[in-house]
Amino acid sequence: MNHEVFAWRSGNRFELLLDGPQFFPRLLAAITAAEQQVELELYLVEDGACATELVTALTAAARRGVRVRCLFDGFGCLAFGEGSRQQLADAGVELRLYNPLSWRRGLLNLYRDHRKLLLVDQYLGFVGGTGATDEFWQPGSETCWHELMVQMQGPLLQDWRLLFERQWQASEGRRAWRPHLPLRRPSLPAIPPLGPGLGRVAYADAEQHRDILQSLVRNLLRARRTIWLATPYFLPTWRVRRALRRAAKRGVDVRLLLTGRNTDHAPVRYAGRRYYPRLLKAGVRIFEYQPRFLHLKMVLVDDWVSLGSCNFDHWNLRWNLDANLEALDPQLAAQAAASFMADFAQAEEVTLAGWRATPLGERIRTRLWGWLDRLVINLFDQRR
Numbered sequence: 001m002n003h004e005v006f007a008w009r010s011g012n013r014f015e016l017l018l019d020g021p022q023f024f025p026r027l028l029a030a031i032t033a034a035e036q037q038v039e040l041e042l043y044l045v046e047d048g049a050c051a052t053e054l055v056t057a058l059t060a061a062a063r064r065g066v067r068v069r070c071l072f073d074g075f076g077c078l079a080f081g082e083g084s085r086q087q088l089a090d091a092g093v094e095l096r097l098y099n100p101l102s103w104r105r106g107l108l109n110l111y112r113d114h115r116k117l118l119l120v121d122q123y124l125g126f127v128g129g130t131g132a133t134d135e136f137w138q139p140g141s142e143t144c145w146h147e148l149m150v151q152m153q154g155p156l157l158q159d160w161r162l163l164f165e166r167q168w169q170a171s172e173g174r175r176a177w178r179p180h181l182p183l184r185r186p187s188l189p190a191i192p193p194l195g196p197g198l199g200r201v202a203y204a205d206a207e208q209h210r211d212i213l214q215s216l217v218r219n220l221l222r223a224r225r226t227i228w229l230a231t232p233y234f235l236p237t238w239r240v241r242r243a244l245r246r247a248a249k250r251g252v253d254v255r256l257l258l259t260g261r262n263t264d265h266a267p268v269r270y271a272g273r274r275y276y277p278r279l280l281k282a283g284v285r286i287f288e289y290q291p292r293f294l295h296l297k298m299v300l301v302d303d304w305v306s307l308g309s310c311n312f313d314h315w316n317l318r319w320n321l322d323a324n325l326e327a328l329d330p331q332l333a334a335q336a337a338a339s340f341m342a343d344f345a346q347a348e349e350v351t352l353a354g355w356r357a358t359p360l361g362e363r364i365r366t367r368l369w370g371w372l373d374r375l376v377i378n379l380f381d382q383r384r
Helices: 020-033 049-063 082-091 103-110 157-170 211-222 238-249 266-273 276-282 314-319 330-344 352-356 360-379
Strands: 013-018 037-042 067-073 094-098 117-120 124-128 148-153 199-205 226-231 253-259 285-289 298-301 304-308 320-327 347-350
Touching: 013 020, 013 330, 020 049, 020 117, 020 124, 020 148, 037 049, 037 157, 049 067, 049 082, 067 082, 067 157, 082 094, 117 157, 124 157, 124 304, 124 320, 148 157, 148 304, 157 199, 157 320, 199 211, 211 238, 211 298, 211 304, 211 320, 226 238, 226 330, 238 253, 238 276, 253 266, 253 330, 266 360, 276 285, 276 352, 285 330, 298 330, 304 330, 314 320, 314 360
Parallel strands: 037 067, 067 094, 226 253, 253 285
Antiparallel strands: 013 148, 037 117, 117 124, 124 148, 199 320, 226 298, 285 347, 298 304, 304 320
16 A cells, blocks of 8 residues: 555444443454454553453464464553563563554654554454543443444455554554655545445555545535534544634534543633634534543534544544545435434533533633644644
Protein backbone atom coordinates (compact mmCIF):
# COMPACT_ATOMS: atom_id res chain seq x y z
CA MET A 1 0.00 0.00 0.00
CA ASN A 2 1.22 3.47 -0.80
CA HIS A 3 -0.81 6.55 0.12
CA GLU A 4 -4.11 5.51 -1.38
CA VAL A 5 -7.64 6.34 -0.39
CA PHE A 6 -9.40 3.03 -0.02
CA ALA A 7 -12.29 2.10 -2.31
CA TRP A 8 -15.70 0.79 -1.35
CA ARG A 9 -15.99 -3.00 -1.14
CA SER A 10 -19.14 -5.10 -1.16
CA GLY A 11 -19.83 -8.57 0.21
CA ASN A 12 -18.91 -7.86 3.84
CA ARG A 13 -20.73 -8.63 7.08
CA PHE A 14 -20.80 -6.29 10.05
CA GLU A 15 -22.05 -6.64 13.62
CA LEU A 16 -22.11 -3.84 16.16
CA LEU A 17 -20.86 -4.91 19.62
CA LEU A 18 -21.62 -2.61 22.55
CA ASP A 19 -19.46 -2.44 25.69
CA GLY A 20 -16.62 -4.59 26.94
CA PRO A 21 -18.66 -7.50 28.34
CA GLN A 22 -19.99 -8.08 24.82
CA PHE A 23 -16.98 -7.43 22.62
CA PHE A 24 -13.96 -8.49 24.73
CA PRO A 25 -14.98 -12.15 24.98
CA ARG A 26 -15.40 -12.07 21.18
CA LEU A 27 -11.91 -10.64 20.74
CA LEU A 28 -10.37 -13.23 23.02
CA ALA A 29 -12.28 -16.08 21.38
CA ALA A 30 -11.09 -14.96 17.96
CA ILE A 31 -7.46 -14.94 19.13
CA THR A 32 -7.93 -18.36 20.73
CA ALA A 33 -9.27 -19.77 17.45
CA ALA A 34 -6.53 -18.23 15.30
CA GLU A 35 -4.60 -20.67 13.12
CA GLN A 36 -2.19 -18.52 11.10
CA GLN A 37 -1.85 -14.89 12.15
CA VAL A 38 -3.02 -12.26 14.62
CA GLU A 39 -2.43 -8.53 14.18
CA LEU A 40 -3.32 -6.18 17.04
CA GLU A 41 -2.97 -2.39 17.01
CA LEU A 42 -3.90 -0.46 20.17
CA TYR A 43 -3.38 2.89 21.83
CA LEU A 44 -4.17 2.19 25.52
CA VAL A 45 -2.67 -0.97 27.04
CA GLU A 46 -2.27 -1.09 30.82
CA ASP A 47 -1.55 -3.86 33.31
CA GLY A 48 -4.69 -5.23 34.96
CA ALA A 49 -7.29 -7.95 34.62
CA CYS A 50 -8.13 -7.02 31.04
CA ALA A 51 -4.53 -6.95 29.85
CA THR A 52 -3.80 -10.21 31.68
CA GLU A 53 -6.56 -11.99 29.74
CA LEU A 54 -5.29 -10.49 26.50
CA VAL A 55 -1.66 -11.45 27.13
CA THR A 56 -2.73 -14.99 28.00
CA ALA A 57 -4.62 -15.37 24.72
CA LEU A 58 -1.83 -13.83 22.63
CA THR A 59 0.94 -15.93 24.18
CA ALA A 60 -1.10 -19.13 23.83
CA ALA A 61 -1.66 -18.38 20.15
CA ALA A 62 2.05 -17.72 19.56
CA ARG A 63 3.06 -20.93 21.32
CA ARG A 64 0.89 -23.03 19.02
CA GLY A 65 2.59 -21.56 15.95
CA VAL A 66 0.43 -18.55 15.10
CA ARG A 67 2.34 -15.45 14.02
CA VAL A 68 1.27 -12.76 16.50
CA ARG A 69 2.19 -9.11 15.88
CA CYS A 70 1.29 -6.29 18.28
CA LEU A 71 1.69 -2.61 17.49
CA PHE A 72 1.16 -0.51 20.62
CA ASP A 73 1.48 3.23 21.04
CA GLY A 74 4.67 4.24 22.85
CA PHE A 75 2.80 6.57 25.22
CA GLY A 76 -0.47 4.67 25.61
CA CYS A 77 1.32 1.52 26.80
CA LEU A 78 3.56 3.17 29.42
CA ALA A 79 1.57 1.33 32.12
CA PHE A 80 2.05 -1.99 30.34
CA GLY A 81 4.85 -3.32 32.51
CA GLU A 82 8.09 -5.07 31.65
CA GLY A 83 6.76 -8.32 33.08
CA SER A 84 3.86 -8.36 30.64
CA ARG A 85 6.11 -7.41 27.74
CA GLN A 86 8.52 -10.19 28.65
CA GLN A 87 5.69 -12.71 28.65
CA LEU A 88 4.90 -11.74 25.09
CA ALA A 89 8.55 -11.91 24.05
CA ASP A 90 9.10 -15.31 25.69
CA ALA A 91 6.18 -16.76 23.75
CA GLY A 92 7.43 -15.36 20.44
CA VAL A 93 4.97 -12.48 20.11
CA GLU A 94 6.40 -9.65 18.01
CA LEU A 95 5.88 -6.26 19.69
CA ARG A 96 6.63 -2.88 18.13
CA LEU A 97 6.00 0.55 19.62
CA TYR A 98 4.79 3.59 17.74
CA ASN A 99 6.87 6.71 18.41
CA PRO A 100 8.45 5.83 21.79
CA LEU A 101 8.76 8.85 24.05
CA SER A 102 12.06 10.72 24.12
CA TRP A 103 12.87 14.15 25.53
CA ARG A 104 14.98 14.81 22.43
CA ARG A 105 11.92 14.57 20.17
CA GLY A 106 10.23 17.62 21.64
CA LEU A 107 6.86 18.22 19.96
CA LEU A 108 7.24 15.02 17.94
CA ASN A 109 6.20 13.20 21.12
CA LEU A 110 2.67 14.49 20.49
CA TYR A 111 2.23 12.18 17.49
CA ARG A 112 0.37 9.07 18.66
CA ASP A 113 -1.15 5.89 17.22
CA HIS A 114 -4.79 6.09 18.29
CA ARG A 115 -6.08 3.17 16.17
CA LYS A 116 -7.82 0.11 17.62
CA LEU A 117 -7.73 -2.89 15.33
CA LEU A 118 -7.65 -6.69 15.62
CA LEU A 119 -7.22 -8.94 12.57
CA VAL A 120 -7.35 -12.74 12.81
CA ASP A 121 -6.27 -14.99 9.94
CA GLN A 122 -7.95 -13.97 6.69
CA TYR A 123 -11.54 -14.07 7.81
CA LEU A 124 -12.24 -11.95 10.90
CA GLY A 125 -11.56 -8.42 12.08
CA PHE A 126 -12.62 -5.94 14.76
CA VAL A 127 -12.37 -2.16 14.74
CA GLY A 128 -13.63 0.44 17.20
CA GLY A 129 -12.51 2.51 20.16
CA THR A 130 -11.44 0.10 22.89
CA GLY A 131 -8.17 -0.23 24.73
CA ALA A 132 -6.86 -3.08 26.84
CA THR A 133 -7.50 -1.54 30.24
CA ASP A 134 -9.84 -2.34 33.12
CA GLU A 135 -11.93 0.74 32.32
CA PHE A 136 -13.13 -1.04 29.20
CA TRP A 137 -13.56 -4.54 30.63
CA GLN A 138 -12.96 -6.55 33.78
CA PRO A 139 -14.01 -10.22 33.75
CA GLY A 140 -17.14 -10.66 35.83
CA SER A 141 -17.68 -6.94 36.40
CA GLU A 142 -19.76 -4.22 34.83
CA THR A 143 -17.86 -2.04 32.40
CA CYS A 144 -17.01 1.51 33.45
CA TRP A 145 -16.74 3.07 29.99
CA HIS A 146 -19.40 2.99 27.28
CA GLU A 147 -17.66 1.77 24.12
CA LEU A 148 -18.24 -0.17 20.90
CA MET A 149 -16.45 -2.38 18.41
CA VAL A 150 -17.59 -3.77 15.07
CA GLN A 151 -16.96 -7.34 14.03
CA MET A 152 -16.15 -7.61 10.32
CA GLN A 153 -15.91 -10.39 7.76
CA GLY A 154 -15.36 -10.18 4.03
CA PRO A 155 -13.14 -8.59 1.35
CA LEU A 156 -12.70 -5.38 3.38
CA LEU A 157 -10.24 -7.19 5.64
CA GLN A 158 -7.67 -6.98 2.82
CA ASP A 159 -7.59 -3.21 3.18
CA TRP A 160 -7.42 -3.28 6.97
CA ARG A 161 -4.47 -5.64 6.67
CA LEU A 162 -2.73 -3.28 4.24
CA LEU A 163 -3.24 -0.40 6.66
CA PHE A 164 -1.77 -2.39 9.53
CA GLU A 165 1.13 -3.69 7.44
CA ARG A 166 2.09 -0.21 6.30
CA GLN A 167 2.36 1.08 9.86
CA TRP A 168 4.04 -2.09 11.06
CA GLN A 169 6.81 -1.63 8.51
CA ALA A 170 7.09 2.07 9.32
CA SER A 171 7.54 1.28 13.03
CA GLU A 172 10.54 -1.02 12.58
CA GLY A 173 13.32 0.35 14.74
CA ARG A 174 13.10 2.74 17.68
CA ARG A 175 13.29 5.92 15.62
CA ALA A 176 11.19 4.75 12.67
CA TRP A 177 7.49 5.46 13.02
CA ARG A 178 6.20 7.72 10.22
CA PRO A 179 5.58 6.38 6.72
CA HIS A 180 6.54 8.73 3.92
CA LEU A 181 3.71 10.24 1.91
CA PRO A 182 4.11 12.35 -1.22
CA LEU A 183 2.28 15.66 -1.35
CA ARG A 184 -0.32 14.63 -3.93
CA ARG A 185 -3.07 12.23 -2.86
CA PRO A 186 -6.06 10.85 -4.76
CA SER A 187 -9.57 12.13 -4.07
CA LEU A 188 -12.32 10.32 -2.19
CA PRO A 189 -14.17 7.57 -4.06
CA ALA A 190 -17.70 8.32 -5.22
CA ILE A 191 -20.45 7.36 -2.79
CA PRO A 192 -22.20 4.24 -4.11
CA PRO A 193 -25.88 3.36 -3.63
CA LEU A 194 -26.88 1.76 -0.33
CA GLY A 195 -26.24 -1.98 -0.36
CA PRO A 196 -25.79 -4.94 2.00
CA GLY A 197 -22.22 -5.39 3.20
CA LEU A 198 -20.85 -2.23 1.58
CA GLY A 199 -17.91 -0.69 3.44
CA ARG A 200 -14.55 1.05 3.19
CA VAL A 201 -11.54 1.92 5.34
CA ALA A 202 -11.14 5.61 6.22
CA TYR A 203 -8.01 6.71 8.02
CA ALA A 204 -5.87 9.59 9.20
CA ASP A 205 -2.09 9.75 9.30
CA ALA A 206 -1.83 12.80 11.53
CA GLU A 207 -1.13 15.85 9.35
CA GLN A 208 -0.24 13.82 6.27
CA HIS A 209 -3.55 12.25 5.25
CA ARG A 210 -7.11 13.05 6.39
CA ASP A 211 -9.61 11.31 4.15
CA ILE A 212 -11.43 10.35 7.35
CA LEU A 213 -12.29 14.04 7.91
CA GLN A 214 -12.94 14.81 4.24
CA SER A 215 -15.43 11.96 4.08
CA LEU A 216 -17.25 13.13 7.22
CA VAL A 217 -17.62 16.69 5.95
CA ARG A 218 -18.80 15.48 2.54
CA ASN A 219 -21.54 13.41 4.14
CA LEU A 220 -22.57 16.16 6.55
CA LEU A 221 -23.03 18.50 3.60
CA ARG A 222 -25.19 16.03 1.68
CA ALA A 223 -27.33 14.90 4.64
CA ARG A 224 -31.08 14.96 4.05
CA ARG A 225 -32.68 13.38 7.13
CA THR A 226 -30.36 12.57 10.01
CA ILE A 227 -27.01 13.50 11.49
CA TRP A 228 -26.33 11.81 14.81
CA LEU A 229 -22.77 12.13 16.09
CA ALA A 230 -21.27 10.65 19.27
CA THR A 231 -17.85 11.60 20.60
CA PRO A 232 -16.29 11.83 24.09
CA TYR A 233 -14.12 14.84 23.25
CA PHE A 234 -16.10 17.53 21.47
CA LEU A 235 -13.48 19.78 19.93
CA PRO A 236 -14.56 19.62 16.27
CA THR A 237 -12.87 21.45 13.45
CA TRP A 238 -14.35 24.65 12.08
CA ARG A 239 -15.56 22.86 8.94
CA VAL A 240 -17.42 20.23 10.97
CA ARG A 241 -19.10 22.83 13.18
CA ARG A 242 -20.19 24.85 10.15
CA ALA A 243 -21.55 21.76 8.40
CA LEU A 244 -23.55 20.80 11.51
CA ARG A 245 -25.10 24.25 11.78
CA ARG A 246 -25.98 24.43 8.10
CA ALA A 247 -27.57 20.98 8.18
CA ALA A 248 -29.73 21.89 11.16
CA LYS A 249 -30.84 25.12 9.46
CA ARG A 250 -32.02 23.21 6.39
CA GLY A 251 -34.15 20.89 8.51
CA VAL A 252 -31.90 17.88 9.10
CA ASP A 253 -32.31 16.17 12.50
CA VAL A 254 -28.88 16.99 13.95
CA ARG A 255 -28.08 15.52 17.36
CA LEU A 256 -24.84 15.37 19.29
CA LEU A 257 -24.28 12.66 21.91
CA LEU A 258 -21.52 13.91 24.19
CA THR A 259 -20.03 13.03 27.53
CA GLY A 260 -21.58 14.41 30.71
CA ARG A 261 -19.90 14.89 34.06
CA ASN A 262 -18.52 11.34 33.92
CA THR A 263 -15.37 12.07 31.92
CA ASP A 264 -11.66 11.36 32.11
CA HIS A 265 -10.72 14.85 30.84
CA ALA A 266 -12.93 17.51 32.41
CA PRO A 267 -10.96 20.43 30.86
CA VAL A 268 -11.65 19.03 27.37
CA ARG A 269 -15.35 18.84 28.16
CA TYR A 270 -15.39 22.44 29.35
CA ALA A 271 -13.43 23.63 26.31
CA GLY A 272 -15.90 21.93 23.96
CA ARG A 273 -18.95 23.37 25.70
CA ARG A 274 -18.04 26.82 24.40
CA TYR A 275 -19.48 25.72 21.07
CA TYR A 276 -22.92 24.90 22.52
CA PRO A 277 -24.67 28.30 22.22
CA ARG A 278 -24.11 28.81 18.51
CA LEU A 279 -24.98 25.20 17.70
CA LEU A 280 -28.15 25.33 19.79
CA LYS A 281 -29.22 28.58 18.11
CA ALA A 282 -28.84 26.88 14.72
CA GLY A 283 -31.17 24.05 15.80
CA VAL A 284 -28.62 21.39 16.74
CA ARG A 285 -29.79 19.20 19.64
CA ILE A 286 -27.18 18.33 22.26
CA PHE A 287 -27.41 15.36 24.64
CA GLU A 288 -24.99 14.68 27.49
CA TYR A 289 -24.76 10.99 28.38
CA GLN A 290 -25.25 10.36 32.11
CA PRO A 291 -24.75 6.75 33.30
CA ARG A 292 -21.02 6.33 32.56
CA PHE A 293 -18.16 7.84 30.61
CA LEU A 294 -19.14 7.85 26.96
CA HIS A 295 -16.00 6.85 25.06
CA LEU A 296 -17.50 5.61 21.78
CA LYS A 297 -17.07 7.45 18.48
CA MET A 298 -19.83 6.96 15.90
CA VAL A 299 -21.60 9.00 13.23
CA LEU A 300 -24.87 8.17 11.47
CA VAL A 301 -25.71 10.39 8.48
CA ASP A 302 -28.89 9.13 6.82
CA ASP A 303 -27.76 5.56 5.94
CA TRP A 304 -24.01 6.21 6.13
CA VAL A 305 -22.18 5.03 9.25
CA SER A 306 -18.66 5.89 10.38
CA LEU A 307 -17.24 4.40 13.55
CA GLY A 308 -13.87 3.54 14.98
CA SER A 309 -11.12 5.43 16.81
CA CYS A 310 -11.50 8.99 15.48
CA ASN A 311 -13.02 11.66 17.74
CA PHE A 312 -13.11 14.14 14.82
CA ASP A 313 -11.52 16.78 17.05
CA HIS A 314 -8.74 19.11 15.96
CA TRP A 315 -6.23 17.48 18.32
CA ASN A 316 -6.86 13.98 16.99
CA LEU A 317 -6.68 15.10 13.39
CA ARG A 318 -3.43 16.97 13.85
CA TRP A 319 -1.44 14.48 15.92
CA ASN A 320 -2.96 11.01 15.73
CA LEU A 321 -3.15 7.97 13.52
CA ASP A 322 -6.83 7.01 13.39
CA ALA A 323 -9.01 4.61 11.44
CA ASN A 324 -12.77 4.20 11.00
CA LEU A 325 -15.02 1.77 9.25
CA GLU A 326 -17.41 3.53 6.88
CA ALA A 327 -20.44 1.54 5.81
CA LEU A 328 -23.54 1.88 3.65
CA ASP A 329 -25.04 -1.31 5.03
CA PRO A 330 -28.74 -1.18 6.04
CA GLN A 331 -28.31 -3.65 8.89
CA LEU A 332 -25.36 -1.81 10.47
CA ALA A 333 -27.17 1.52 10.03
CA ALA A 334 -30.18 0.08 11.87
CA GLN A 335 -27.95 -1.20 14.68
CA ALA A 336 -26.27 2.19 14.95
CA ALA A 337 -29.64 3.98 15.07
CA ALA A 338 -30.88 1.64 17.81
CA SER A 339 -27.71 2.28 19.83
CA PHE A 340 -28.15 6.03 19.48
CA MET A 341 -31.79 5.90 20.54
CA ALA A 342 -30.93 3.87 23.64
CA ASP A 343 -28.20 6.36 24.56
CA PHE A 344 -30.35 9.44 23.94
CA ALA A 345 -32.85 7.96 26.40
CA GLN A 346 -30.10 7.89 29.06
CA ALA A 347 -28.86 11.40 28.36
CA GLU A 348 -29.86 14.89 29.45
CA GLU A 349 -30.71 17.27 26.63
CA VAL A 350 -29.06 20.66 26.84
CA THR A 351 -31.42 23.43 25.78
CA LEU A 352 -30.55 27.04 25.06
CA ALA A 353 -32.52 28.16 28.10
CA GLY A 354 -30.74 25.58 30.24
CA TRP A 355 -27.39 26.68 28.89
CA ARG A 356 -28.11 30.29 29.76
CA ALA A 357 -28.88 29.19 33.32
CA THR A 358 -25.49 27.51 33.71
CA PRO A 359 -23.89 28.39 37.08
CA LEU A 360 -21.23 31.09 37.03
CA GLY A 361 -18.47 28.71 38.11
CA GLU A 362 -19.08 26.43 35.13
CA ARG A 363 -19.24 29.40 32.77
CA ILE A 364 -15.85 30.58 34.02
CA ARG A 365 -14.33 27.12 33.54
CA THR A 366 -15.79 26.92 30.03
CA ARG A 367 -14.31 30.28 29.10
CA LEU A 368 -10.95 29.50 30.68
CA TRP A 369 -10.43 26.10 29.09
CA GLY A 370 -11.94 27.28 25.81
CA TRP A 371 -9.54 30.21 25.68
CA LEU A 372 -6.57 27.95 26.47
CA ASP A 373 -7.58 25.41 23.81
CA ARG A 374 -7.98 28.18 21.23
CA LEU A 375 -4.64 29.71 22.16
CA VAL A 376 -2.71 26.46 21.86
CA ILE A 377 -4.33 25.28 18.65
CA ASN A 378 -3.78 28.68 17.05
CA LEU A 379 -0.08 28.23 17.68
CA PHE A 380 -0.31 25.38 15.19
CA ASP A 381 -2.19 27.52 12.66
CA GLN A 382 -5.48 25.67 12.95
CA ARG A 383 -8.48 27.63 11.71
CA ARG A 384 -10.96 28.27 14.55
